[in-house]
Amino acid sequence: MNSDLDPSLDLSDQLLELLRGAPEGLSEHQLIQALKARHSTHIPHLELTDKLVLFRTHFLVFNALYRLRDRLNGSGDAQLSISPLCVQLLPYVPGTAAALSELDPLRDYYLNLKNLRDTTEQDVERLLASFWTRMQGSEEKLAALELFGLHNGSQPLSLTVIKQRYRQLVSQHHPDRGGSTSRLQSINKAMEILQRYYS
Structure with a gap:
């Protein structure tokens, strides 16, 4: 490999x-x-x-x-x-x-x-900022589930499953481990959204 x-x-x-x-x-x-x-x-x-x-x-x-x-x-x-x-x-x-x-x-x-x-650096900033503002209602929920890789319904969803996936993603994408701050912000935003639907 x-x-x-x-x-x-x-x-x-x-x-x-x-x-x-x-x-x-x-x-x-x-x-x-x-x-x-x-x-x-x-x-x-x-x-x-x-x-x-x-x-x-x-x-x-x-x-x-x-x-x-x-x-x-x-x-x-x-x-x-x-x-x-x-x-x-x-x-x-x-x-x-x-x-x-x-x-x-x-x-x-x-x-x-x-x-x-x-695409310029300013365009990249705008793309990242606009991703979540485009998401409304069920689209917002689906986008968050897709980001977490939980949208295909292969396992029953609960807040416990979502939190476990959240911890994995934070660990994987943390800037201290070579991840990006913007990806981490998206993961945090997705978690906020999913908590509203699954709490």
Whole structure:
């Protein structure tokens, strides 16, 4: 797992190699750390505490993931489930590929490299600030559950389960451990929201 990635491979192929070695899936954070540990030349090797570096690294990884998902769907080899908390290769199910890319504004955003080139540090600040203000009512609850990776209903939800997940995420994304302050703020905000619904 610690050997270098083949530098001739495209970032999407490097991600595919990492995901094939982790059938249970990997979080975005784990993918970025694995790319850095294996000396991928496709992402910046700078501190993620800088918001613009964090954004650019995130964008490059998600651009490659969406390109990979399109390619796997086109060939029928596998399906790729993409979310920041779990990126996972799944068995291919015919008929779902078209539905996946039909109305996917995130896919359109990440496949447009203009969004990478033209985004400034101020834009990143605004993106982070606007995320939670856009969320109202059930959207707010769903966004918080998605951030916690608890939106797929695979386990019964209780405040105990949510708090346990909150502690895991805080530990994983704390700036003292290389995480980002903005991600930690989002996790805290999500916890506030979920406490209102599950207390």
